[in-house]
Amino acid sequence: MTNTGEREADIEMTSERRLVEEQVERLLSGQGSEVSLCDVGMEQSKPAALRKNITYIVCAVIFNEKEEVLMVQEAKQDCYKQWYLPAGRVEVGESLEEALRREVKEEAGFDCEPITMLLIQEQGPQWIRFIFLARISGGSLKSLAAADQESLQAAWWDRQSPLPLRGRDILRLIENGLKYRRNPWHPVTLPVDLSCRHVVQRMILVFVGAEDQIWILLVRGPTPHLPTAAAVKTHAVTWAANMVVQEALPSSYYDHDVTTLGVCGLQHNGRQHGRTDGVCLNTLVALVPDRVQRDEDGLKVELPPTGRPPPIENPRYVWFEVQNLDLREKLLEKTRNTSVLPIHSLY
Ligand SMILES: C[C@@](O)(CCOP(=O)(O)OP(=O)(O)O)CC(=O)O
Numbered sequence: 001m002t003n004t005g006e007r008e009a010d011i012e013m014t015s016e017r018r019l020v021e022e023q024v025e026r027l028l029s030g031q032g033s034e035v036s037l038c039d040v041g042m043e044q045s046k047p048a049a050l051r052k053n054i055t056y057i058v059c060a061v062i063f064n065e066k067e068e069v070l071m072v073q074e075a076k077q078d079c080y081k082q083w084y085l086p087a088g089r090v091e092v093g094e095s096l097e098e099a100l101r102r103e104v105k106e107e108a109g110f111d112c113e114p115i116t117m118l119l120i121q122e123q124g125p126q127w128i129r130f131i132f133l134a135r136i137s138g139g140s141l142k143s144l145a146a147a148d149q150e151s152l153q154a155a156w157w158d159r160q161s162p163l164p165l166r167g168r169d170i171l172r173l174i175e176n177g178l179k180y181r182r183n184p185w186h187p188v189t190l191p192v193d194l195s196c197r198h199v200v201q202r203m204i205l206v207f208v209g210a211e212d213q214i215w216i217l218l219v220r221g222p223t224p225h226l227p228t229a230a231a232v233k234t235h236a237v238t239w240a241a242n243m244v245v246q247e248a249l250p251s252s253y254y255d256h257d258v259t260t261l262g263v264c265g266l267q268h269n270g271r272q273h274g275r276t277d278g279v280c281l282n283t284l285v286a287l288v289p290d291r292v293q294r295d296e297d298g299l300k301v302e303l304p305p306t307g308r309p310p311p312i313e314n315p316r317y318v319w320f321e322v323q324n325l326d327l328r329e330k331l332l333e334k335t336r337n338t339s340v341l342p343i344h345s346l347y
């Protein structure tokens with residue numbers, strides 16, 4: 001290659017390297033970027049259509065100054081007079097935050113402002129629940145006199161006195177909110193207003209080497225980019241990361257754990273029913289060698305750390321070694337401390 005060719009190659013590599021690092025920085029800090037293409041699973045995944053093939057639920061965890069939690073008494077027949085957090089299904093054309101404000105207003109009487117998402121729970125793309133920590137910004141506590149089909153009333157619960165609950169699943173959500181309120185252990189994470197047709201996981205999939213080197217799995221494409229995979233309804237949303245690893249390095253798949261550590265950011269706007277009902281979860285995923293293997297006698301042996309990522313077997317993919325020191329430190333910190341919004345697959 002001539003000097004010019006080498007220089008062009010370097011420039012090209014430098015500009016591509018910079019673009020990749022800028023995209024990783026953006027997603028790691030909770031910002032979003034257009035989901036221009038979906039690398040894996042598009043053919044298995046129909047566009048998201050709210051109330052047809054997907055249901056989104058929003059749920060509010062709101063505390064007062066005495067750390068009592070806001071609860072609503074249900075008016076529905078199947079849970080009549082039982083208590084629950086303000087929660088409900090996202091309606092067509094709504095953003096997640098608009099749904100949150102509507103549900104808290106309808107069920108508890110208050111205006112509220114979201115502080116951060118606390119947790120995402122999912123049972124595949126067909127059911128995803130977004131739990132928000134929020135604060136009161138106006139309105140007043142709904143009394144029995146205002147009972148309607150949305151709820152009978154609302155009340156502040158000291159979390160100790162007996163209360164007939166619609167579901168005990170909210171106890172964990174309340175504890176999660178208390179824990180975050182006392183020690184915000186991941187950055188504020190709120191939906192970014194960017195449209196998406198499908199429910200997809202776009203992953204910052206990292207392999208950490210022996211001396212703190214860190215590699216990110218990229219799709220070569222016309223320009224190198226982070227892999228994005230559509231959720232399939234027979235699996236958890238986060239199974240998408242496994243699909244990508246199986247496609248990129250099938251021989252090493254069973255020697256590694258693919259762990260979605262959490263959600264750095266979430267993109268949704270929901271304004272055009274059937275066209276933008278999807279959600280893009282920008283996640284941090286760790287590929288960790290399963291170093292405990294069995295020898296020929298079936299005895300467990302711990303293999304030494306390889307220090308390098310497993311070989312790629314599919315030319316569509318490439319390992320990108322992070323050389324930017326600041327980005328590498330951020331990735332190592334988040335990977336080691338899991339300081340990202342948690343996502344729980346309720347499968
Ligand atoms: C987790 C939920 O219980 C959330 C609450 O849903 P609602 O039944 O309260 O829905 P709305 O009528 O829209 O308020 C539902 C579920 O999927 O289990």
Ligand SMILES: [Mg+2]
Binds near residue numbers: 086087088089
């Ligand atoms: Mg409800």
